[in-house]
Amino acid sequence: MIVKEVNPHFEEYLFNWNETYQFLVGGYGSSKSYHTALKILLKLLKEKRTALVIREVFDTHRDSTFALFEEIIEELSLNRAVTPLSSPLQLRFANGSRIMFKGMDNPAKLKSVHNISLIWIEECSEVKYEGFKELIGRLRHPKLDLHMICTTNPVGTSNWTYRHFFRDERNKRYILDDQELYKKRTIVSGDTYYHHSTALDNLFLPESYVKQLDGLKRYDPDLYRIARQGRFGVNGVRVLPQFEVLPHEQAEECIANISRPIFRTGMDFGFEESYNAVIRLAVDPEKKHLYIYWEYYKNKMTDDRTAEELRELAEKQEVIKADSAEPKSIQYFRQQGFRMVAARKFQGSRLQYTKKVKRFKKIICSDRCQNAIYELQTLTYAKDKDGALIEDEFTIDPHTLSAIWYALDDYEVADLKESSSERTRPNRERRK
Structure with a gap:
């Protein structure tokens, strides 16, 4: 029995494994990464699986995703059930589950990975689209359901994450209106679960941090849109506003x-x-x-x-x-x-x-x-x-x-x- 207080906006997400793809977009400090790490830990404690955690640059794992898992393991007193290992970087579970950490800056190492049933791509907007499609090909298991979770702060609408999960004007692909997501907060479209969050969804954040994000509106509207509102848009100064x-x-x-x-x-x-x-x-x-x-x-x-x-x-x-x-x-x-x-x-x-x-x-x-x-x-x-x-x-x-x-x-x-x-x-x- 694990008892853990979580942010209400993420309660349903923690135990939702109905869709193959789950796309989480949100502002700074919304706790989407924390709840994703917790979600994966709970899943692998219950089922024997091999999961893959991806970032564009491998060296960024140690102080981000790996450190986040370590924090949750310590917080929930799971040290006997889950063992963090630093060489190679991974988590070993007593039930045989395993979490591996890889970077897209060395894709050759992905070729030796087999029977992956769960992939988490953290800061997926930093990963190249070709890398994302390569990871879809690595997601395979003879028996278990397959799941891919993508978490990111929103960037420009020209980024592949927007074009793949929302709309691609050039190729005339329209999947979901991002404005609808900002209004409803969670949406299921086809085989993809969408989740939007902001700092206000994280009840554990100090009020001073939210005020700091609010202050961005005065001098950096682009960063305010990304960090505070968690919304896609045009990054930078438009060349042809007319x-x-x-x-x-x-x-x-x-x-x-x-x-x-x-x-x-x-x-x-x-x-x-x-x-x-x-x-x-x-x-x-x-x-x-x-x-x-x-x-x-x-x-x-x-x-x-x-x-x-x-x-x-x-x-x-x-x-x-x-x-x-x-x-x-x-x-x-x-x-x-x-x-x-x-x-x-x-x-x-x-x-x-x-x-x-x-x-x-x-x-x-x-x-x-x-x-x-x-x-x-x-x-x-x-x-x-x-x-x-x-x-x-x-x-x-x-x-x-x-x-x-x-x-x-x-x-x-x-x-x-x-x-x-x-x-x-x-x-x-x-x-x-």
Whole structure:
């Protein structure tokens, strides 16, 4: 008989083993890690199992997860039932159960692990998505039910944890609205149990700690959202806060109502991990609105295959401003009948191009341009080692933004005067 006072918000979670996957997200000090360690201990005391506890870096276990288990073992006087061992790092149970601690920084050591029926990934947002999928493959046992528990503080919506467990805009996967989770606190969706917590759910926290978290709101709203509210969101300063999405038909209608629209097309080259990105734009020079209404976005495509898929642009003789760093590709497209020219690149051009795009009062994107939405809607600036913004570097490599840079190569948002040699007629057929 074990008697232990726990936080009420975690009581049901402690003994819920109905779903294969359990995803816990919460703010600092919410006690999600403590209750997960307790949950696993209780399970392995009752059933003979081998469990695996994972962190991205193995060396972080000793002062975090391993120390947490030791604390609970001491607190519940389980020293005779569970023995912590430091070499290799593990917990041995009198009934034959075992907990092993591994890091994803040495994945080769996972290959020797067999008959794992329970995996806990602590701070799972730090683990790479490929590592997460590898761990799913390691979760197997001939007889026992399988369970994987993921615990994390929320990070940006671009992190794989959000895209896997909630929504992935690029691949059009919608599993659960995170706002619904924040409201209901626990939800079961399919074979996944979701649990949200904050510092207020931990009745053992001193009031001074909660006040300290509340103070973050005044000077670090991003950290306040993560640490105090335990919610996903955009981390950092958005590059294009005026970016918005419209249904394609509405965007088309807005473009049709521009008195003197300016149309432009830009292309960024890529192959292996980067992408060939083509963006077609319409500019309202009076309102200073930029419309993104068509995109092409593929990688691992040779120039000949890409040219074939973009044949429509050659037939319409659209001028395509492309990345000047790829002169061979530009020459190839020209030989294939494309009106492709190199966009200018110069010292500081990334910053100047970004500032140009930011001058638009609105950037309106068709909902058909899913890759532009994915890259630009939550695009944030990178930071240097001192936490200062780097105005020409971003947290991802946004190929659609590069294509927009090149498309607007010879324009200034102040007046956006067209050059007479490259005037494009406002033909609705181009936008189909």
